[in-house]
Amino acid sequence: MGDHESFRHGETNLPSFSRAHRRTTVLVVASTLSCALAAGLAAVPAAAAVTAPTDLRTADQPCATAAPGPHLSPSRLNDAQAVVLRGTFSRTSEETGLQAEFQVWDTTTPEQPQQWLRNVGEQSDQVYVQLEDESKQLDGVTYAWRVRVLDGTDASPWSSTCHFTVDRTGGPAATVTSAVYPAGSWDDASGAIGVPGAFTLTSASDDTVGYRYRFHSAELSDDSDYALVDTDALGGPATIGWTPRAAGHHSLAVHAVDRAGNWSGAAYHEFYVRETRPAIFSAAYPDWGSNLNYNVGVPGAFELTATVTGTASFVWRIDEDGPSGTAPLGADRTATVMIAPTRAGRQTLHVHSVTHDGTAHAPRAYAFTVDNGPRLTGDTDRGVTIGSSLTFHLAPRAPQVEAYLYWPQHSGLTEPPVEKITVPARADGTADLTWTATGTSVIGLRFQSRSTDGTLSEPRWTSVSVDGAAPTVTRTGGTDVGTPATFTARTRMANVVEYVATLNGDEATKQVLAPAADGSVTFGFTSTKGGYHYVTVVARDAAGVRTEQGGTSWSVVDGPRVTSTDFPATGSGPLATGTFSFTPRLTGTTAYEYSMNYGPYVTIAAQPDGTATLTWTPTGTGTNRLAVRSVTAAGTRSMSTQYTFTVEAGANRVTSTAPTPRPRGGVRTTAGHR
Structure with missing residues (x-):
């Protein structure tokens, strides 16, 4: 089925298609058709077929019957980034195989139309095309279009002519001016918090219909969202009003928006808002932490410094219902106010300047904490080994303390439910407590006092680092299958009563072991098969607290031992027949399979004692590689032992060898098929 035929089956009523699914056939008519366009003649109108x-x-x-029509930016219209043309027609149920013929032309060259054909669905009364060829939809060009319905050799009358203009690019950046907040530096700061200002946005393009803009303040963490303001007239300016909520550096980003919705490049207006809020400092009640020498009802000094010329006094208050007052300005542009907070916790001091003319300027908000949490001494901010304890002494900083509550804080994204533990206070309000580390997720402890009326103090925090004391494990032996491996484990946990050791995670191998006098333990495992093996060990104390898991891993070899006096792994062998001896590590070996120089495996039988001898004649000199594996009667295969040796012409045959350590690279084992 060709492209034209495929259009007859659905998809005619769908919105814009992606370029990968387009089914539009574009035919650019190169011949001169100005007469045809003027007369509306390109095919014979169908007699009583369909209407235009x-x-x-x-x-x-809607169709724009006059140029330039709507300004369109294809990239902003749809996923296909194409202008979509559509219309409807009246049809009868008998009509089949209809096509829509669209003509699109540059209004300056009507004699060169583009012809776009698209099949019409058999149940559809819609004509539709999307113009995806960018080379035929040029930026800045005004196009006209019309459509008719083809029925074989017949055609409906042409539709009316519609117009549109392609606009793919935004214009030049706008300019920004403001009398109250002109561009400048900190030395040129203007206006003030709460002082409104106007900004005039001016475009260099006569195509601008609006401006998108956004303010940013260096002091505030939240950027405002982009807003849109329309121009007074096409290509004209716009004015926006704005009132700052912070002082210091600000910027205004502006994009001019044209009729097609394109944004221009950004214009940035950088300016500074004058600071009129007084500065506040307090060592008694700092804004970064807490001073435990101060508490509820304890007066503390707050130093206020004017930033506005002509300041006469300061007006201050704590939150909405706390203490409040005024303070006259001193000779050094400062005033010191003694304030006694009436409650514990986080609160905010608000202070503003009042000038001699009675003007009240923007307030400064100074947040601080009044800490009435208990005084904590002892093992604060320390590490501890799991199973061991930390001790703390608690002294009250709130009235009539009857008890203390404490709870651990855990690391991780999800903390377990908080379970507070209560410790009664002595008559003098003090208490001592001991905390034992039972898990490694604890990163700190919090403490609160509770007064007789049930009031809880601010919490006190101390950091904790818990050592999981995972046992260290060392091994000797056990590298050959069937031979015992001996392990020694020891941990930093105090008063260990038992170790639990497991081989390869198999619960059936678990050993529960009592420690020696020095706190260590020695135990063994014998591996019955080759390959990777691991031992895990945890320790426990009398309270049941367990360490984190320690362990070690190693490889057990079950491949056969290979030796040869004729072809030693070190030195070289002669270009003559020689032998290799195979000795099993795998219990129950009845045969061996060997491969010389990566050739096919050959089987030889084992002697009753499990050994075997291979006689072999080299065919040339050079390096050779012998791979050997053991096989049991049940078909179990060991790892493969790789034996590398060299054959040289004229080499002496070795008639005897003395036991020496095997140099690295002589005989090695690798995992083979089982």
């Missing part, structure tokens, strides 16, 4: 398409729409906008 109506309800014409360009990119979902």
Whole structure:
């Protein structure tokens, strides 16, 4: 089925298609058709067929019968980034195989139209095309279009002519001016918090219909969202009002928006808002932490410094219902106020300057904490080994303390439910407590006092680092299958009563072991098969607290031992027949399979004692590689032992060898098939 035929089966009513699914056939008519366009003649109108398409729409906008029509930016219209043309027509149920013929032309060259054909679905009364060829939809060009319905050799009358203009690019950046907040530096700061200002946005393009803008303040963490303001007239300016909530550096980003919705490049207006809020400092009640020498009802000094010329006094208050007052300005532009907070916890001091003319300027908000949490001494901010304890002494900083509550804080994204533990206070309000580390997720402890009326103090925090004391494990022996491996484990946990050791995670191998006098333990495992093996060990104390898991891993070899006096792994062998001896590590070996120089495996039988001898004649000199594996009667295969040796012409045959350590690279084992 060709492209034209495929259009007859659905998809005619779908919105814009992606370029990968387009089914539009574009035919650019190169011949001169100005007469045809003027007379509306390109095919014979169908007698009593379908009427000319109506309800014409360009990119979902009504038909513009006069140029330039709507300005369209294809990239902003749809996923296909194409202008969509559509219309409707009246049809009868007998009509099949209809096509829509669209003509699109540059209004300056009407004699060179583009012809776009698209099949019409058999149940559809819609004509539709999306213009995806960018080379035929040029930026800045005004196009006209019309459509008719083809029925074989017949055609409906042409529709009315519609227009649109392609606009793919934004204009030049706008300019920004403001009398109250002109561009400048900190030395040129203007206005003030709460002082409104106007900004005039001016475009260099006569195509601008609006401006998108956004303010940013260096002091505030939240950027405002982009807002849109319309121009007074096409290509004209716009004015926006704005009132700062902070002082210091600000910026205004502006984009001019044209009729097609394109944004211009950004214009940035950088300016500074004058600081009029007084500065506040207090060592008694700092804004970064707490001073435990001060508490509820304890007066503390707050130093206020004027930033506005002509300041006469300061007005202050704590929150909405706390203490409040005024303070006259001193000779050094400062005033010191003694304030006694009436409650514990986080609160905010608000202070503003009042000038001699009675003007009240923007307030400064100074947040601080009044800490009435208990005084904590002892093992604070320390590490501890799991199973061991930390001790703390608690002294009250709130009235009539009857008890203390404490709870651990855990690391991780999800903390377990908080379970507070209560410790009664002595008559003098003090208490001592001991905390034992039972898990490694604890990163700190919090403490609160509770007064007789049930009031809880601010919490006190101390950091904790818990050592999981995972046992260290060392091994000797056990590298050959069937031979015992001996392990020694020891831990930093105090008063260990038992170790639990497991081989390869198999619960059936678990050993529960009592420690020696020095706190260590020695135990063994014998591996019955080759390959990777591991031992895990945890320790426990009398309270049942267990350490983190320690362990070690190693490889057990079950491949056969290979030796040869004729072809030693070190030195070289002669270009003559020689032998290799195979000795099993795998219990129950009845045969061996060997491969010389990566050739196919050959089987030889084992002697009753499990050994075997291979006689072999080299065919040339050079390096050779012998791979050997053991096989049991049940078909179990060991790892493969790799034996590398060299054959040289004229080499002496070795008639005897003395036991020496095997140099690295002589005989090695690798995992083979089982």
